[in-house]
Amino acid sequence: MKAHYSGIGMTSQRTRARMVERLRKQGIRDEVVLTAMAEVPRHIFVEEALASRAYEDVSLPLGYGQTISSPYTVARMLELLRAGKTIQRALEIGTGCGYQAAILSHLAQEVYTLERVVPLANKARVRLRDLGISNVRVRQADGFAGFPDAAPFDSIIVAAAATHVPQALLEQLAVGGRMVLPTGAHEQHLRVVERGAQSYIESVLETVKFVPMRAGME
Secondary structure, eight states, X not given: OOOOOXXXXXXXXXXXXXXXXXXXXXXXXXXXXXXXXXXXXXXXXXXXXXXXXXXXXXXXXXXXXXXXXXXXXXXXXXXHHHTTSOXXXXXXXXXXXSHHHHHHHHHEEEEEEEESSHHHHHHHHHHHHHTTOOSEXXXXXXXXXXXXXXXXXXXXXXXXXXXXXXXXXXXXEEEEEEEEEEEXXXXXXXXXXXXXXXXXXXXXXXXXXXXXXXXXXX
């Protein structure tokens, strides 16, 4: 049974609707993404002390040196990932609190999400289960290695900034697939990678700020 997370005040459905309207004004045009963001209660994915700030357009700390991205960043990356198409199988690198995976569950048939910080992965599993989300699989793993057992993926999204596009993720991207990720050390940019039959096409977009992508497990 799905848990009841409608909330009151700053955690209500009306508050999410205002967030969606703000995203429209900020330039998000994909109504499928906007509908998904209206459905998922962001406040349950942050610490209780920060719930009143859950729908502000800011990133918030999760502990373990990780953050939940701002609503605009999540919407922008998912809009780029979808590119107006239905997602069949998605891979997310950096589960964090599970919020973006919950949004993805409305956009994709199957979602595989990897988190290197074990306590965060465990919390994300509980939250997703409590929401009744059954098409997301959380795995504790090093994101640089991807998830070869479930590859190829038509969509890959990365929620931490690497200095380069990880080779394993390029190999696990299906022909015709699309990957969205931040790259860079000091100055980071959103990057879109599309895999063609013979080569990859990369586009570098706006500047962003993410925590660095790290190897190994914690």
